[in-house]
Amino acid sequence: MRIELEKRPNVSALFSILSPFIAFALTIVFGGIMFALLGKNPAAALYSFFVEPLSEVWSLHELAIKAAPLILIGVGLSVCFRSNNWNIGAEGQFIMGAIAGSILPVVFYDWQSPLVLPLMLVLGMIGGAIFAAIPAFLKAHMNTNEILTSLMLVYVAQLFLDWLVRGPWRNPQGMNFPETRTFGADAILPEMLVSGRTHWGFAFAIIAALLVWFMMRYTLRGFEITVLGQSERAGRFAGFSSRRMIWFSMLFSGALAGLAGISEVSGAIQQLRPVISPGYGFTAIIVAFLGRLNPLGIIAAGLVLALTYLGGEAAQLSIGVSDKVTRVFQGLLLFFVLSCDTLIHYRIRVVRERFAALKTDEAH
Amino acid sequence: MKKLLLALATTTAVLGFASAASAQEKAKICFVYVGSKTDGGWTQAHDIGRQQVEKELGDKVETQFLENVPEGPDAERAIERLARSGCGLVFTTSFGFMDATIKIAQKFPDVKFEHATGYKTAPNVATYNSRFYEGRYIQGQIAAKMSQKGVAGYIASFPIPEVVMGINSFVIGARSVNPDFKIKVVWANTWFDPGKEADAAKALIDQGVDVLTQHTDTTAPMQVAAERGIKAFGQASDMIAAGPQTQLTAIVDTWGAYYVKRTQAFIDGKWETTSSWDGLKDGILTMAPYTNMPDDVKAMAEATEAKIKSGELKPFTGPLNKQDGTAWLKEGEASDDATLLGMNFYVEGVDDKLPQ
Numbered sequence: 001m002r003i004e005l006e007k008r009p010n011v012s013a014l015f016s017i018l019s020p021f022i023a024f025a026l027t028i029v030f031g032g033i034m035f036a037l038l039g040k041n042p043a044a045a046l047y048s049f050f051v052e053p054l055s056e057v058w059s060l061h062e063l064a065i066k067a068a069p070l071i072l073i074g075v076g077l078s079v080c081f082r083s084n085n086w087n088i089g090a091e092g093q094f095i096m097g098a099i100a101g102s103i104l105p106v107v108f109y110d111w112q113s114p115l116v117l118p119l120m121l122v123l124g125m126i127g128g129a130i131f132a133a134i135p136a137f138l139k140a141h142m143n144t145n146e147i148l149t150s151l152m153l154v155y156v157a158q159l160f161l162d163w164l165v166r167g168p169w170r171n172p173q174g175m176n177f178p179e180t181r182t183f184g185a186d187a188i189l190p191e192m193l194v195s196g197r198t199h200w201g202f203a204f205a206i207i208a209a210l211l212v213w214f215m216m217r218y219t220l221r222g223f224e225i226t227v228l229g230q231s232e233r234a235g236r237f238a239g240f241s242s243r244r245m246i247w248f249s250m251l252f253s254g255a256l257a258g259l260a261g262i263s264e265v266s267g268a269i270q271q272l273r274p275v276i277s278p279g280y281g282f283t284a285i286i287v288a289f290l291g292r293l294n295p296l297g298i299i300a301a302g303l304v305l306a307l308t309y310l311g312g313e314a315a316q317l318s319i320g321v322s323d324k325v326t327r328v329f330q331g332l333l334l335f336f337v338l339s340c341d342t343l344i345h346y347r348i349r350v351v352r353e354r355f356a357a358l359k360t361d362e363a364h
Numbered sequence: 365m366k367k368l369l370l371a372l373a374t375t376t377a378v379l380g381f382a383s384a385a386s387a388q389e390k391a392k393i394c395f396v397y398v399g400s401k402t403d404g405g406w407t408q409a410h411d412i413g414r415q416q417v418e419k420e421l422g423d424k425v426e427t428q429f430l431e432n433v434p435e436g437p438d439a440e441r442a443i444e445r446l447a448r449s450g451c452g453l454v455f456t457t458s459f460g461f462m463d464a465t466i467k468i469a470q471k472f473p474d475v476k477f478e479h480a481t482g483y484k485t486a487p488n489v490a491t492y493n494s495r496f497y498e499g500r501y502i503q504g505q506i507a508a509k510m511s512q513k514g515v516a517g518y519i520a521s522f523p524i525p526e527v528v529m530g531i532n533s534f535v536i537g538a539r540s541v542n543p544d545f546k547i548k549v550v551w552a553n554t555w556f557d558p559g560k561e562a563d564a565a566k567a568l569i570d571q572g573v574d575v576l577t578q579h580t581d582t583t584a585p586m587q588v589a590a591e592r593g594i595k596a597f598g599q600a601s602d603m604i605a606a607g608p609q610t611q612l613t614a615i616v617d618t619w620g621a622y623y624v625k626r627t628q629a630f631i632d633g634k635w636e637t638t639s640s641w642d643g644l645k646d647g648i649l650t651m652a653p654y655t656n657m658p659d660d661v662k663a664m665a666e667a668t669e670a671k672i673k674s675g676e677l678k679p680f681t682g683p684l685n686k687q688d689g690t691a692w693l694k695e696g697e698a699s700d701d702a703t704l705l706g707m708n709f710y711v712e713g714v715d716d717k718l719p720q
Contacts, residue, residue, distance in 0.1 A: 176708040268437035278434040323432040
């Protein structure tokens with residue numbers, strides 16, 4: 001006996017909409033069982049995971065801070081993935097954007113002007129885009145696999161940052177510790193509201209999501225992305241160039257990842273360190289798919305994923321579960337979302353051995 | 365309506381007072397960990413310290429911790445969360461939490477903070493560190509006695525003052541026994557990576573070292589040393605289980621003594637900001653039993669340990685030259701702490717170029 005996934009001829013519209021909610025409900029049920037097995041009160045655990053972080057103003061701000069880079073990168077990646085280009089190196093583009101944007105406050109720290117911040121943001125986008133141009137060039141002109149090249153460049157970016165903060169960019173007043181100068185007041189992305197720490201990076205994320213949503217829905221470019229992504233051949237007949245699309249989608253997602261990088265550094269960290277991202281570039285891939293590559297969905301997915309991080313911390317304190325349980329819980333959520341989506345598009349078919357043997361005979 | 369409001373206000377005030385009073389009975393002491401509390405090294409040593417606070421101060425305290433907190437914005441949030449959840453005293457146990465600790469401390473002037481291994485203090489932020497280098501001096505002496513080739517391997521993490529200080533102290537100790545002693549250094553660029561650390565250990569052994577020491581946190585180098593039949597020193601925790609025939613001794617971090625002292629001061633209302641840098645004599649680090657060595661080496665190590673504890677011996681005492689041969693400390697002159705805490709040069713006898 002064998003189990004097969006078979007594509008459904010018709011996808012149910014109702015279940016497409018319901019699927020995330022079903023997945024969420026399943027996560028709650030199985031998460032509750034897990035907490036009960038650990039000897040914790042499931043209701044209290046779920047409360048600290050999903051409600052506690054939303055019940056206080058400061059915590060909402062933290063949610064926005066955590067979600068901002070995930071959404072910004074995820075939106076850029078959605079364009080890439082939709083056009084069938086697989087940029088896995090957003091983490092590296094995030095770092096290179098942060099480095100490029102930090103040139104002003106670290107190297108030219110004397111220069112103080114209201115122009116510093118906008119220039120930093122532009123440089124950040126350019127830095128991310130240039131770094132994404134490497135896999136784009138390799139794919140467009142040498143037909144290399146962008147999954148591998150973009151992924152491997154992540155390590156290059158990480159080590160380059162590491163070298164900078166231990167070497168040429170090290171803070172001369174920093175007791176030899178590996179970090180740059182802290183940024184001057186002109187180089188810090190300000191807070192959006194007086195009530196908390198949320199910086200403008202969150203606004204960039206939302207604006208980017210809305211713009212991409214508009215582009216995908218109402219512009220020729222959006223149509224081109226979708227067509228080329230679904231069938232390159234059909235796209236060619238329509239006069240679209242897949243090579244130009246490689247360049248466009250990679251540079252676009254690289255620029256947004258770079259913007260996320262410089263926003264994070266300028267708004268939240270305010271200096272460069274050996275490590276500036278706990279894997280935002282990779283988590284954003286999950287966010288992009290969790291949001292079904294739809295920019296508005298990605299906003300929701302980014303917020304949900306950020307919520308599980310914050311909720312995990314709250315649960316560590318209020319009910320004393322380990323950090324590992326948080327990871328398992330996040331894994332449950334992703335598993336159910338993806339499997340619900342899969343089962344909408346495919347149905348499970350059990351193939352009996354006898355029947356399979358018969359088929360093999362026929363083939364002979 | 366006014367009366368109702370007044371009644372409400374009074375009730376909340378009373379309730380608030382009551383909760384403040386009960387909070388005073390039980391001090392809430394909190395910890396932020398960079399790693400997992402069962403990492404077998406750095407973080408576990410801090411967590412053992414936390415458990416000691418609970419054990420010794422009993423129901424006067426309640427402790428809480430957050431583990432696997434990445435440095436950066438996440439650390440800021442984690443520390444703020446603890447400050448908001450009613451922690452009175454918060455220990456942040458990684459160098460990378462320094463700026464986050466200072467930032468949150470400004471926001472919560474009534475909460476006390478203690479940051480491990482940093483150099484920034486504030487009226488409500490103290491720093492604490494351990495003179496690990498005292499243990500490394502003893503290790504250097506043992507290495508010089510035990511090594512037949514006169515070369516030890518040193519697996520270093522990052523070229524920060526803490527680590528450079530350790531290398532220098534080890535070499536000074538070794539050369540007090542054997543003036544020709546040499547070390548080979550490999551920079552693993554990690555605190556915690558069993559694979560990289562094992563590779564570094566193999567590379568060093570292939571280059572002919574016959575004693576191994578490490579400033580990284582896993583037991584992998586100890587295991588490699590055991591496989592290859594050379595001796596080694598443990599780090600942060602007693603690693604004797606990983607090398608029963610291999611470990612000579614280990615520097616064991618015993619933060620508990622400090623945590624208990626500071627928590628007691630906090631409960632008594634006598635907490636003040638300090639920059640504390642305790643050593644062997646204060647019990648903030650201890651040497652694991654001296655094993656796998658002849659009795660005379662053991663006797664020497666014990667004598668040195670006693671001299672360091674009594675203050676008779678300070679590892680960084682002249683005459684000492686810098687690596688390039690220029691004079692650093694005159695005969696009998698001891699280095700001041702500020703120089704040690706910012707140390708970015710090697711002493712004479714280190715056969716390595718400091719990554720700059």
